[in-house]
Every structure is written in structure tokens, then in C-alpha cells.
Amino acid sequence: MGLTLTLPLLLPLVAALLLFAVRTRRRASHALAVASATAALVASVVLLVVVLRDGIAVIAIGRWPAPYGIVLVADILSAAMVTVCALVTWATVVYATAWIDRSRESAGFFALVFVLLFGVNGAFLTGDLFNLYVWFEVMLMASFVLLVLGVERGQVEGGIKYVALNLLSSTLFLTATGILYGISGTLNFADLSRVLASADPRIVSVVAVLFAVAFGIKAGVFPLFFWLPASYHTPPVPVSALFAGLLTKVGVYALVRVFTLLFVHDPGWTHRILLSSAAATMLTGVLGALAQQDVRRILSFHIVSQIGYMVMGLALLTPLGLAASVFYIVHHIVVKTNLSLIGGLVERPGGTGSLARLGGLFRTRPWLGVLFLVPAFSLAGIPPLSGFVAKLLVIRAGLEAGAYLVTAVAIVVGLLTLLSMLKIWNEAFWKESTDRPVATDRLPLRLVLPTVVLATVTVALGVFAEPILRLAHQAAGQLLDPEAYRTAVLGTTAHAASAREG
């Protein structure tokens, strides 16, 4: 049990150290990076299988028992997140071996990717609030360096905004953690959820809002998302793709975790705030995307818009809503990473992402047009792709909960997303080519293979939605049953109580 749970952390760490050592040797670092990504993927699939079979997996680091020591906890949501993240990291690493230039590589690009994965997996698996803060920082530190690696003009500009807002968010997170410790005297999630049930609801609400703001900045929720479209299009494509897939979703995961386990004392208030900001997030994101004329900027704004759907499922706090949220996160990580990677392939021939200067791609690369349409239609929610199931779930959950206004927004935003995706398709693929020469050289297999794999996963998630749906429902069931989480982490409640008294 111990190794199953710790391998998704140990593998990226060891990989990062080794990759840093061989960073100047191109072939060795490529082989090692792809091998490590594959190993991390296998380890996370094993973890998911074990968690699905045996229930919530817990390990106390250093054998210090639960309320005192730090625990790693994997429920279905955590394990599923770790697995999907490992999948997109694999795809991005393969893609990056053909994309990233030599100077970035010898500065330690691949090592940083695995440090990022290390932090992301840690954030998903930890069962301790302060430990979550530390994992966030590990992840952020790697992302800071990845974002500005290469030091292009746009990168430093985007970097300043990204770093400043994320530091502010981390400090708010730390502040909220401090206040929460002052109230409860514990930082273990399971223990906190037990203690907070009997705490003064007013101060708990204050802390809840602090957490909502801190994680809201990381997730890119309205009105806290402005750093995201300002910075995500500046680094090289694989970095954007990795950020698009992983980083904001860690914020969403943290929101899901604290707003199902800790802050459920007054859903009428806290979750209503989340619901209205979810609606605003969907709308502003997609409107921002419609105004843009650059492939990667359009995609950045769509990240924001899609975050709204996930938060909406959480804010409804119904079994169906949470299942929708979980399904949406899984679907979105795959689709969004893939769209960013394909966006890179669209840009590559002309070296520009500007829609006005692109064109005629369908004539030279018809298969790329089809490949683009798979994640694009999935993002917009066209059947039979994964996005259709995800949107259907969110909308059904919204209708069942009687949140008609938000549901209407969700449907309209789906249509606008389609419009925005068709804009890219029309401009980049369908429109007659501009005066710029259209490249006809073959794209390397290492660039195409990851996108094909992710597109296949998107189709599979839509066509064979049933097992994933069952998984999402199981995950939602666990999220809505904090007692099971507490029992898994602390042992029986009586035992935990006596441990605290002693």
C-alpha cells in the first residue's frame, strides 16, 4: 500500500533529479524524460485501480499517526486527477522532445516539468492543509521558472503578472491557514472537518471566503482570472499546454476539497458566492475569447470559461453536480492540453498564431484540420465527444437543483464556445491562404503522436462514457460523505477523539 501511494510522488522527484544531471545531453535526457513520464503514468493508473478496488488509501508519512503527522490520502477524485495529469504530462513531454530548443533544454526544462508534476501530484494526494500550501509552492516555483525560461520579452511581462498574483494568492492561503489553525488547533483535513462542525460558523465563513479567494486566483475564477490570459500564451507551446492542463485544475481541486470537506456549514451562503462567480467566469471567459485574434490567446480565455463549469458543479453541492464537476475536470484536462498542443502545430508552419495571417492549412494539412476539430468540438460540447457528456451532466445538475439562470448561462456559453472554435477553424484552415508561403514539410511524429493519443482519449471518454461516469459518481459519493474520509484517515472517531485528549 505504501509504495502505491508514494510512487506518483517519488517517480517525478527522482526523474527531476536525474534529468537535471543529464540536462546537457540531448538524447539521454529525451529518453529519460519519456521513460519517466511513462513510469509515472503506469504508477498513477495502478494507484487508481487500487483506490477503486479498496476504497480510500491512506499513509502516514514517518508513521506519525493522523492528527499529528502528515498523511497522504488518495480517494477516487485524487487518484483520477493524478492519473489524468500523468497522461497529459506524458503527451506534453513527448511533444516537447521535438519542440523545445537546446538552450531551454540545457537550462533544465525537462527537470522542471517533473518538479511541476511532483508538486501537482503532491497537492492532489496530501491530507494536510499546510502540506497543501507547501505542494502549491513546489508547483508554483517550477511554473515560475518554466514560464520565464528563455527570457523573451513577452515572457517576462507575463511572468511579472503571474508571479505577483500567485504570490498574493499563496499569502492569502497562508493567512487563511493560520486563522483556521487558531480556531481549530489542527491542520489535518479529516480532523479539521470534525472540529469545524462545532466551531463558530461566522468565523468559519470568513475563513471559507479567504480560501475561496486564494484558490479562486489559482483556478482563474471571475473576477480573479486576469493574470491567466495575460501570461499563458507567452511561454513555448508545451509549457502553455502543461499549464493549461494542470495548474488551474489544481486550484479547482483545492476548491472542491475544502468546499466539500471543510466548509459545508452554510452552503446557502458560501456556495451561492461560488455559483454566481461560476456563471460570471463562464461568460467573461468566452466573451474574452471571442474578442481575441490570436490562437493561443483564444485558448487561454477558454480555460477561464471552462473553469466556470467545474465550479458550477461544485457550487450546486448535489451528488449529480459533483459528479459533473469531476467528469468535467477529467475531460477538460485532456481536451485543453490537446488543443494547446494542436494550436502549436497550427502556428508552427507560419510561425504566427495571428488569425489574420494564418490560412489555407486545410489544403496542405487536411488531417490537422480534422485533428483540431476533435478537441474543439469536444470543448464546445458536441456529441459523441467527452465534452458533450460533461456539459450534459452539468446542465442536468443545474436543472435538478433549480439553478435555472446559471444553467441558461452554461448553455449559451456552450454555443459561444462553438462559435469561437469555428472562428479558429475558418481562419486558420478554411480561409484561402494569405501571401505567406504555406509550409508543406512533414511534421515530426513526436509532435503528432501525443495529439492523436489525446484526441483518441477524448473520443473514448465520450463514446465509452459509462465507466468514467460511474467513476465520477463514486468520486462524488465519497466527496459528499466526509464521515468516510474521517474514518479512513483517523480510524474510528472515538479513537481519534481519545488520541486528541491524550
Place this chain on the structure above:
Amino acid sequence: MELLFAIMVGTLYGCALYLLLRRSIVKLAIGLILLGNGANLLLFSSGGLVRGRPPLVPPDGTVVVPPAADPLPQALILTAIVISFGVLVFAVALIYRTHRALRTDDLDDLVATDRLGEVSEAAHRPIEPVAAGVDPRSDGR
């Protein structure tokens, strides 16, 4: 004592947020430093302040006799200080690079990544290293 801490933490947060809202990039950095320090002090006082009572088990006992200082917040601060120090060093280096690239200390000049329309080619140009001894401001901009 806790009241004093509360006032100090509040003052630090207030100053920090004021500085963060200024347009100067250097003031932004100072604001982030103050904010980090405020958060650390808040963590320190979150467990309650106890003077002169280290959380040690007496030689003839088996448990710590309350009231004793809470060791956990101190461990948390230590971690937070190390992290915020590392992050700040990065932020300062980044600010230096930005200043060298854009030759400005005004956040309102950093709009190239927000503007609608085309990304200028300049956004993807690496920042050329400044030769030693050459004043970056003396190139006529």
C-alpha cells in the same frame, strides 16, 4: 500581547496592499515582502502566545503541562519563511530582468500581453544581454 500582534499584522497587510496597488514594480516587490512577513507573524500568533513556557515534558512527568508554547506554528513559519524567501529572490531577479528588457518601472507599461490583436514579433524576441559597462538607459529610449 496578542492585541499588539494583531495590530502589527493588520498594519503590515495594509501597507503591503497599498504598495501592491501602486504602479511601480519595485514597490510591488516591497509589498510582497511585507505581505509575506505579515502572514508569518499572523501564523506565529495563531496558536496563542505564551511566554517563557517551552513545550517540554518535565523530567518527572509524561505530558506537557499547559499552558505551554505551541511548537507547531513556529515550525510552520520556518517553512513559510524559507519558501517566501526563495520565491522572493526569484521575483526580484525577474523584476531586474523586466527592467532591463523594458526599461520601465511602471506596471502600466506592461500591456503588450493584454492588448487585443496581434502579438508583436518583439514579444518573442529574447532579451539581448546588456554588455558590461554600458548603461541600458543610454540607447536613446
